[in-house]
Amino acid sequence: MAQARIVTHVRRINAAISIIDIQGDLASSAENVLMDAYAEGSTPTTRVILLNFTQLAYMNSSGIGLLVTLLIRVNRQKQHLLCYGLSEHYRHIFRLTRLDDAIRIYNTEGDALAAANKL
Amino acid sequence: MKQTITSPSNDTSDGGVRKSEKGTRKSMERYRQRSGAKKGLGLQVRMTFSYLGMTVVIVLLSELLIVLAIFTALTQSAALDKVALTTTRHTAQVYALEAGVQASGATLDARTTFQPGRPASIALPGGGVFQGGDPTIVIPYIDTQVPYIAPHQPPPKLLWFALLIAPNGQVLASSWPERYPASTLFTGKLTDKQQVQLVQNALAGKDGSMVATISQASYALAAEPVLSREKHVIGAIYVQVPVPSNQGIFQVFEGGWIFSGLAWLFIITPVGVFFGLMTTRGLVRRVHRLVKATAQFATGDYTQRVAVSRRDEIGQLELQFNQMAEQLVESIARQQALTEQNARMEERGRIEQELRTAQYIQQSLLPKEVPQLTEWRVATYYHPAREVGGDFYDFHPFEDGRLGVVIGDATDKGVSAALLMATTCTMLRTAAQRATSPREVLTQVNDLLYANIPSGMFATCFYAILDPESGRLHYANAGHEWPYRRYSEGVSELQATGMPLGMMPGTRYDEQEVTLAPGESLLLYSDGLVEAHNAQRDMFDLPRLKTLIGAHPGGIGLIDSLLKDLTTFAGENWEQEDDVTLIALQRAPAFPAQDPQEEDDLRLLSEWAIPSAPDNERQAVEQVAAIAQSLQLSGERLESFKTAVGEATMNAMEHGNHYQPDKPVVLQVLASQKAIAVRIRDQGERELIIEPDIPDLQAKLAGQQAPRGWGLFLIKNLVDELHVTNEAHTHTVEMIMYREETPAEG
Numbered sequence: 001m002a003q004a005r006i007v008t009h010v011r012r013i014n015a016a017i018s019i020i021d022i023q024g025d026l027a028s029s030a031e032n033v034l035m036d037a038y039a040e041g042s043t044p045t046t047r048v049i050l051l052n053f054t055q056l057a058y059m060n061s062s063g064i065g066l067l068v069t070l071l072i073r074v075n076r077q078k079q080h081l082l083c084y085g086l087s088e089h090y091r092h093i094f095r096l097t098r099l100d101d102a103i104r105i106y107n108t109e110g111d112a113l114a115a116a117n118k119l
Numbered sequence: 120m121k122q123t124i125t126s127p128s129n130d131t132s133d134g135g136v137r138k139s140e141k142g143t144r145k146s147m148e149r150y151r152q153r154s155g156a157k158k159g160l161g162l163q164v165r166m167t168f169s170y171l172g173m174t175v176v177i178v179l180l181s182e183l184l185i186v187l188a189i190f191t192a193l194t195q196s197a198a199l200d201k202v203a204l205t206t207t208r209h210t211a212q213v214y215a216l217e218a219g220v221q222a223s224g225a226t227l228d229a230r231t232t233f234q235p236g237r238p239a240s241i242a243l244p245g246g247g248v249f250q251g252g253d254p255t256i257v258i259p260y261i262d263t264q265v266p267y268i269a270p271h272q273p274p275p276k277l278l279w280f281a282l283l284i285a286p287n288g289q290v291l292a293s294s295w296p297e298r299y300p301a302s303t304l305f306t307g308k309l310t311d312k313q314q315v316q317l318v319q320n321a322l323a324g325k326d327g328s329m330v331a332t333i334s335q336a337s338y339a340l341a342a343e344p345v346l347s348r349e350k351h352v353i354g355a356i357y358v359q360v361p362v363p364s365n366q367g368i369f370q371v372f373e374g375g376w377i378f379s380g381l382a383w384l385f386i387i388t389p390v391g392v393f394f395g396l397m398t399t400r401g402l403v404r405r406v407h408r409l410v411k412a413t414a415q416f417a418t419g420d421y422t423q424r425v426a427v428s429r430r431d432e433i434g435q436l437e438l439q440f441n442q443m444a445e446q447l448v449e450s451i452a453r454q455q456a457l458t459e460q461n462a463r464m465e466e467r468g469r470i471e472q473e474l475r476t477a478q479y480i481q482q483s484l485l486p487k488e489v490p491q492l493t494e495w496r497v498a499t500y501y502h503p504a505r506e507v508g509g510d511f512y513d514f515h516p517f518e519d520g521r522l523g524v525v526i527g528d529a530t531d532k533g534v535s536a537a538l539l540m541a542t543t544c545t546m547l548r549t550a551a552q553r554a555t556s557p558r559e560v561l562t563q564v565n566d567l568l569y570a571n572i573p574s575g576m577f578a579t580c581f582y583a584i585l586d587p588e589s590g591r592l593h594y595a596n597a598g599h600e601w602p603y604r605r606y607s608e609g610v611s612e613l614q615a616t617g618m619p620l621g622m623m624p625g626t627r628y629d630e631q632e633v634t635l636a637p638g639e640s641l642l643l644y645s646d647g648l649v650e651a652h653n654a655q656r657d658m659f660d661l662p663r664l665k666t667l668i669g670a671h672p673g674g675i676g677l678i679d680s681l682l683k684d685l686t687t688f689a690g691e692n693w694e695q696e697d698d699v700t701l702i703a704l705q706r707a708p709a710f711p712a713q714d715p716q717e718e719d720d721l722r723l724l725s726e727w728a729i730p731s732a733p734d735n736e737r738q739a740v741e742q743v744a745a746i747a748q749s750l751q752l753s754g755e756r757l758e759s760f761k762t763a764v765g766e767a768t769m770n771a772m773e774h775g776n777h778y779q780p781d782k783p784v785v786l787q788v789l790a791s792q793k794a795i796a797v798r799i800r801d802q803g804e805r806e807l808i809i810e811p812d813i814p815d816l817q818a819k820l821a822g823q824q825a826p827r828g829w830g831l832f833l834i835k836n837l838v839d840e841l842h843v844t845n846e847a848h849t850h851t852v853e854m855i856m857y858r859e860e861t862p863a864e865g
Binding site (some may be wrong): 005020025027028029042060061062064065066068069072075089092093096097098099101103104 | 235378647733734736737755758762765769814816819822824825827828829830832833836837
């Protein structure tokens, strides 16, 4: 596997909400990094995982596959997966793939957190 | 930027150390003068006198103590009486014995007298009591010397005398004839009864002695009978010796004491002096050494040390002196090192500041922005190896719309190269304003430089004048690297010959011409790129550069691509050896179809290959994007096209070539008036990948489909047309994107 060109950072907003900041490329090489970040951000009390895409540089179909994998794990934990900071092009990709149905898209972190608190 | 340069004469860093040393020496000198440092000889003399004085005092005190002890003993006890009595008795016995010996027969011989002037004798003087006596007969006394007191002679202080008495009581001889004359009866002269009794007893044959007080004075009295050979009493000896009083004892010993005291003084003085000198010699010598070493130290000789010979107080002082000297030397050395370090840092700071200034000036000579030409794209890269360098590049816009393009390299590195670079740049700009061709420009600058720079210095230079409208490029070269032209069929060099600028006056420069067609690119570079070495000392070299250019579709993206290749070749820790300068020019690809019937025909614009490796599809995306942008494809359509290219390239690398680096993916970019197309060809032999038209997310979430498998779906949905072709040993995907969005069909 090629060297991952992704960097993640996990923030626990509170017991129920965690944010995963994603910086770089979301491709097949990012699998371990992304899953490790989810493992770090997901606690027994976590109900919502937010994906911060404001610093996403590139995403291909493998990256979309990783998001699907992440969704499977999130659903298994009966958690919600939200995201924000997605460019217009990748929102288009999300629409094409119907990922926007499974991963709600928000414009800002504040909007995403507000929605998360209601869940 | 104004620079303040500190001249060496103003620099007090080193002077500060010297000042410190001088100050130390001066203060020590002043202290020495104030304290009146005395010479060792004075110390020795004083110490010797001290020893002498102590010795004399001790001796005298000892003598006094002894005298006092004896005096006390004698005066406080009866020993003195006993000594006097014993002495007196003994004297009387001796006199009696001698008188008896001298007596002839039974009577005392008249010759037995007290010899005048000889107290030891009891021989009478001539003309004494016994007439006819032999005055020459002298009987020496033993033990005690009763002085003979001659008539009219002042009596001694201690009045002791001896009498020779006949049996009839007549004084036969007297040691004090004036007081006790001969021929007188002893009873008339000896007034004390005890005296008389003793004599009478002695005449009776009984000796006796006693201490009696007569006239308030103590005397030791002794009387001895004088016996004949037949042991008959023939007379008596009477001796009277005063028992010394305190004053008397003192009077007795006074002279002796004085004499002995003076004697001791005369004896002890040289001994004391000798002892003092010998004792103090070593001590004073050591002090000498310390004084000398200190004085040397004060003059700046810090090598002085003293030998530590003993572990006494002077030895500790010597040791501490040495330690102090070492510490002082270390302190001075540290201070000096610190001062030197500060000076070096100051100097380095000054040099760095000057270099920054030079860098700023050099940067100001370089173009602030790339020229904006219609149908042309220009990109540059400039990175000196040090703060300043010898590479240069420039653009000279002409009034008629042409553009002069310059790239060059001044000899050497650093400041000298920067100065030559500045000079050459200025000359080129000036020459470009007057000259009409690259040859003329180089010819003028060559002669000017030769006349104005030191021999051995020169600059390479490639000068070209571009006509943007026609694409014609006239160029001449002064020893610089030949630029590369990237065109659809491959890569070629723009060759032209000529000596570097400033090397030889009157150099003739070849001038050549080439026309750059739409889509073609030009790369000008300096030797810092091709002469870069990796850790194994392999050189980047021209063949590698040519291959890389050929593998690239061309355009301004070529610079980034080459820099990435350079980093890959040289490694992350590459230490740049020489300045690197790159200029990339590309004539925008034109939609070649002029005939309306051919406007939909796709014409090949560029073709290149990319090794099959994970993440290499990014490279394809960027390269295609650059071309697509130049063809005015933008916005979401451009992004969609890029994503589609990336997915198709990744598909080709992964599924077609199985990520085998020796099986590259070939990309072609084609364009027509209406559309842009990318063909991606891999070497896989496979059927068309069957994917669901619409991947089912829910099925994937339910685990009924693999999470992946979105590639072809995305391609189909992101481009306007998708064509897949299988040929012998190749698999080609063609994606077409119209420049304008077409209404959805149906």
